[in-house]
Amino acid sequence: MQFRTILTLIVFTSAAALAASAAQPPAQPKLQDADKVLLDMAEAFKKGQSKRLTELLPTARRHTLAPWAAYWELKARLDTANADEVQAFFKRFAGTYQEDRLRNDWLLLLGQRRDWSQFVTEAPHYRMQDDREVRCYTLAMEHTLAGVDMSQETKDLWFKQKNASDGCTLAAQMHFDHQLLTPADLWRKARLSLEARQPRATQQVVAMVAPQASSALSTLLAKPEHYLKVTPPSSQPLAQELALLALVRLADSAPDAAAQSLKTRWAAALAPDQRGWAWGAIGKQSAMQLSPDAMDYFAQGSAKDMSDEHLTWYARAALRAGVWPRVLSAIAAMSPAVAAEPTWLYWRARGLLNVKNNPAALQEGQALLQSMAGVRGFYELLAQEELGLPITPPPSPEALTESEKEAARSNPGLQRALTAIAIGLRAEGVREWNYQTNLHRPGGLSDRELLAAADLACQHEVWDRCINTSERTKSVIDLTQRFPMPHKQAVLARTQAIGLDPAYVYGLIRQESRFITDARSGVGASGLMQVMPATARWTAKKIGLAGFSPKQLNDRDTNIAIGTSYLKLVLDDFAGSMPMAAAAYNAGPGRPRKWRGQGDAPSVEAAIWAENVPFTETRDYVKKVLANTTIYAAMISGQTQSLKARLGQIGPAHANAQVNRELP
Numbered sequence: 001m002q003f004r005t006i007l008t009l010i011v012f013t014s015a016a017a018l019a020a021s022a023a024q025p026p027a028q029p030k031l032q033d034a035d036k037v038l039l040d041m042a043e044a045f046k047k048g049q050s051k052r053l054t055e056l057l058p059t060a061r062r063h064t065l066a067p068w069a070a071y072w073e074l075k076a077r078l079d080t081a082n083a084d085e086v087q088a089f090f091k092r093f094a095g096t097y098q099e100d101r102l103r104n105d106w107l108l109l110l111g112q113r114r115d116w117s118q119f120v121t122e123a124p125h126y127r128m129q130d131d132r133e134v135r136c137y138t139l140a141m142e143h144t145l146a147g148v149d150m151s152q153e154t155k156d157l158w159f160k161q162k163n164a165s166d167g168c169t170l171a172a173q174m175h176f177d178h179q180l181l182t183p184a185d186l187w188r189k190a191r192l193s194l195e196a197r198q199p200r201a202t203q204q205v206v207a208m209v210a211p212q213a214s215s216a217l218s219t220l221l222a223k224p225e226h227y228l229k230v231t232p233p234s235s236q237p238l239a240q241e242l243a244l245l246a247l248v249r250l251a252d253s254a255p256d257a258a259a260q261s262l263k264t265r266w267a268a269a270l271a272p273d274q275r276g277w278a279w280g281a282i283g284k285q286s287a288m289q290l291s292p293d294a295m296d297y298f299a300q301g302s303a304k305d306m307s308d309e310h311l312t313w314y315a316r317a318a319l320r321a322g323v324w325p326r327v328l329s330a331i332a333a334m335s336p337a338v339a340a341e342p343t344w345l346y347w348r349a350r351g352l353l354n355v356k357n358n359p360a361a362l363q364e365g366q367a368l369l370q371s372m373a374g375v376r377g378f379y380e381l382l383a384q385e386e387l388g389l390p391i392t393p394p395p396s397p398e399a400l401t402e403s404e405k406e407a408a409r410s411n412p413g414l415q416r417a418l419t420a421i422a423i424g425l426r427a428e429g430v431r432e433w434n435y436q437t438n439l440h441r442p443g444g445l446s447d448r449e450l451l452a453a454a455d456l457a458c459q460h461e462v463w464d465r466c467i468n469t470s471e472r473t474k475s476v477i478d479l480t481q482r483f484p485m486p487h488k489q490a491v492l493a494r495t496q497a498i499g500l501d502p503a504y505v506y507g508l509i510r511q512e513s514r515f516i517t518d519a520r521s522g523v524g525a526s527g528l529m530q531v532m533p534a535t536a537r538w539t540a541k542k543i544g545l546a547g548f549s550p551k552q553l554n555d556r557d558t559n560i561a562i563g564t565s566y567l568k569l570v571l572d573d574f575a576g577s578m579p580m581a582a583a584a585y586n587a588g589p590g591r592p593r594k595w596r597g598q599g600d601a602p603s604v605e606a607a608i609w610a611e612n613v614p615f616t617e618t619r620d621y622v623k624k625v626l627a628n629t630t631i632y633a634a635m636i637s638g639q640t641q642s643l644k645a646r647l648g649q650i651g652p653a654h655a656n657a658q659v660n661r662e663l664p
Contacts, residue, residue, distance in 0.1 A: 034063045035423045042425055045072040064419045067098040068428055075105055083118065090125075097413060097435040100127045104134060111137030111167055116145055128435070132157055136167035143174050151180035159192055164201040173208055183209050187241045194248050195281060195309065202245070216242055224250035228261045233269035240270055247278045255285040259297055276305025284310050287317040288614040290595060295321050303333035312338065319347060319608045324354040343611070345372050346379040350386070375477065378623035381630060381643045382607060397476040400452050408452040411436060418460055426516075433457075433465050437472070447473040454481045461486065464514030483631055486515045487528070487556060494560050500568045503636050504578060505529075505560075507628030508567065508585065511621060518554050526553035529563025538664045539566040573663060578646050579606045582625045587618045589663040596650055603651030610647075 037059045044052040053073040060069035074081060074089055086106055093099040103126050110119040111134070119141050126134065136157055139150040154171040161168050172189070175181045186209040193201035199221050206217050220227040224246040231243065243266050251258035259282050267275060279301030287294035294317040303311060314330040328351040331344050338344065345368055352365030366387070373384040408414060413436035420429030437453050439445055445453070454470035457463070463484055470481035485491075485506060495502040512530040513519040525532050531539075533550035540548035543565045545558075552558045567581065570589055574580040583592040595613060610626075613619040630643040 034060070038063055038065050038069060039424060041069050041072055042428070045076060048076065050076040064416055065425070065428075067093050067096050067416065068420070068425075071098040071102055075102060078102075078105055078109060097416075097432045100435070101431075104128060104131050107131075107134045107137065108167075111140070111170075116141045120145060132161055133165055133167040136161075136165070136171045140167065140171040140174055143171070143178075149175075149180055151175040155181060155185055159189060162193065162196040162201070163198050164193075164204045169204060169208075176208060183237075187244075190241075190245060191248055191277060191281075192307065194245055195252070195284075195307075197252070206245075210238055210241075213238060213242060217245070220246040221249060225254070225257055225261070228265065233266055235269050235271075240274055244270065244274050244278055248281045251278075251282045251285045255282045255289070255291070255297070256293065258282050259286075259293075272302070273305040276301035276303075277307070277310075280306030280310030280314070283317070284313040287313040287612075290320070290597065290612065290614070292321075295323065295326070298326075298330075303329055306333065308335050308338045312344075315344065315347065316612045320604060320612050322602075322604075324351045327351045328355075342372055342377060342379040346383055347611075349383070375479075375631065378607075378627040378643075381627055385642065385644055395476075397447075397451060397478050400448070400455055404448055404452045405455060407449070408456040411453075414453060414456060417465070418456075418462065421462055422460075430465070433469075437469050447476050451476070451478055451481070454478070458484065464516055467510070467514055479631070479635075483510070483628070483635065484515065485632075485635070487560070490557055490560055494564050498564060498568050500564055500571070501629070501633070503633035504571075504625075504629045505564055505567065506632040506636075507625045507630075508582065509563075510628045510632075511624045517556050517559075526550070527559035527563070528556060529559055529567075531559060531563050531566065532664075535566055535664045536562045538662075539569070542569065570663060577606070577648060577650065578629065579610055579622050579626060579648075580650060582622045583610075583613060583618050584663075586621045587615055591615075591618075593653070597652045601652050603649040606647035606650045607644075609650040 037056055041053055041056050041060060044056070050073075053076050057069055057073045060066055063069065070089065070093065074085065078086075086102070089102055090099050103122060107119060107122055107126060108131070110116075110122065119137065123134075123138050123141070129135070136154065139154050139157075142148045143150055150171070154168070154175050158168045158172050172181060172186070176186060186205050190202050190205040190209075193199075193205060202221070203214070203217060206213055216227075220242060227246045228243065228250065231239070231246075233243070234240070247258050247262055247266065250261065258278075262270075262275070262278055262282065266278075270278065279297055283294050283298035283301075286297050294313075298310075298314045298317065303314065306314065311330045311334045315327050315334075318324070318326040318330060327347060331339055331348045331351070334344060339348070349365040349368035352361040352368070355361035355365075369383040369387050372380050373387055374380045375384070413432055417429040417433035417436065420426070420432060422429075437445060437450065450469055450473050454466050457466035457469060458481060463486060466481055466484060470478055483506075491505055491509075492502050494500075495505055509515060509528050512525075513528050515528065517528055518526075519528070519530065520526050521530055523532070526536075531553055533553070536550055536553055537548065539545075539562050543561070545561070548558075548562075553562065567585055570584045571578070571581040573589060574584065574592070580592045580596065583595070596609070610619060610622045613622060626643060626646055630641050630646060633639075634641045
């Protein structure tokens with residue numbers, strides 16, 4: 001059945017309203033001398049040039065971004081600053097992001113110094129409360145000064161922190177020393193760290209719980225298969241835990257070899273819960289390789305002894321194999337927080353709908369779909385379509401009043417954010433903006449305040465803050481803010497010329513760059529469509545773009561021409577499959593060819609295929625691009641859309657299929 005919800009979006013808003021942006025990007029403002037000082041200070045801060053910052057600070061004191069200038073100058077020498085200087089900064093910039101940012105830095109320094117007398121005074125004034133390390137220092141401080149049992153929160157934070165850290169390790173050590181954390185807790189942390197490929201954190205934990213095992217640990221980390229072969233199986237607790245770590249380490253690169261070692265040599269020596277964890281780690285790695293053996297490996301252990309990471313891959317492998325009872329059992333064993341994520345609510349509902357001759361399961365599955373259906377994300381859209389109901393989208397919010405807009409315009413923090421972004425300090429501007437729109441007060445900003453802030457960002461064509469801020473409203477949805485269409489004429493003209501769906505291009509750009517023309521990723525991708533230089537050169541040659549240089553990728557029209565041309569080539573190579581082309585755009589075309597399965601593997605729903613993509617970034621990317629595309633298609637065409645139709649089915653390529661091996 002066609003997806004009817006999106007059809008009614010056209011009543012809610014019009015494509016013309018969504019496209020209210022100029023065809024050409026706004027001209028860059030001319031930098032003033034005072035702006036150049038701020039840019040010089042930002043560069044000096046990055047280079048750690050403390051003296052240069054102190055020299056420039058007096059010149060910047062009257063600038064809108066003076067709090068940033070003062071922050072950089074003091075932060076650069078914070079380890080030698082005295083408490084009076086820090087307190088003077090807090091007083092002068094009270095209520096600003098920079099005050100709270102410096103307090104965060106100061107608390108980290110006090111924690112590292114174990115200066116609990118100052119820490120206890122300062123911690124209650126920290127507003128952001130979003131730094132896990134600061135929170136761990138707080139737990140250590142409370143245990144040190146008051147003897148408070150904070151072991152459960154310590155354990156929760158420590159388990160979530162993948163890498164080695166001073167604060168959480170300190171809190172864990174203190175609670176372990178007082179027998180409030182058990183050896184079993186520490187060994188669990190060691191396993192989690194090793195599976196997260198953080199051997200240093202694993203070594204740190206083992207040094208706490210079994211310092212005598214450091215040599216054996218080094219051996220098993222370097223040569224796990226050798227360790228498992230030469231070490232005599234033993235039911236002694238330390239030997240069991242080290243063998244389990246070796247199995248986890250080996251499974252990371254060779255799950256079949258780990259499974260063989262567990263079956264033939266170590267199974268009898270391990271406790272049942274340890275065997276369950278080992279099979280979970282082996283099954284996870286096998287599932288990530290899309291091996292049909294994954295289901296057998298998972299079945300060897302009990303789901304209750306596996307981690308959430310194991311169980312999510314157990315559920316994915318069961319989805320790929322079409323074994324719904326095991327999808328349900330894996331989800332049932334997940335922690336409540338993970339099981340409540342939209343991904344697993346949706347697949348649990350689908351699993352319940354596949355239970356035969358069970359009206360109660362059918363009713364529960366329908367109720368789950370109804371509880372999550374909407375337009376907020378990939379699985380919400382699928383739930384909507386699965387129900388086959390023409391659910392009316394949220395009504396358009398009432399127009400913002402002039403006083404609401406003025407409150408946003410006059411917010412000093414938002415003004416600093418816009419100024420920073422305008423002169424090229426995007427990272428600083430984004431942090432300032434996020435702080436102001438995530439105010440730490442009961443309930444945070446109201447939906448109306450968020451809409452007003454998003455509107456301010458839209459008016460300044462700061463599209464990423466417009467989208468991200470509007471996405472956080474709870475009771476109302478303004479799709480004109482969430483799905484803007486900048487550069488409409490350029491995108492429509494280009495896509496029409498090469499026969500590419502403009503909704504697909506908009507869905508991809510929204511995910512790639514949030515419409516930031518000069519966006520640049522950490523790996524070198526540039527512009528609206530985040531094109532890599534090598535890909536751009538190859539594509540330019542293919543389309544006959546003479547004299548191309550990667551420096552041109554920040555030019556809007558060139559970026560769109562290169563990006564859309566490459567996307568069209570990839571899409572054609574995958575026979576029009578939008579999910580596979582999106583995966584190829586993100587991870588390169590070779591990987592999706594492998595992920596589609598081999599030989600006589602059955603075709604699966606593309607939603608199941610996407611959920612089994614081994615790369616977390618690419619898995620999320622595909623789902624978000626396709627969800628974006630479905631909504632943009634309704635806005636552009638004014639017609640009913642179906643996300644399921646866009647997804648389709650995915651299976652092994654036909655033996656005679658033509659593949660463009662030249663694609664970079």
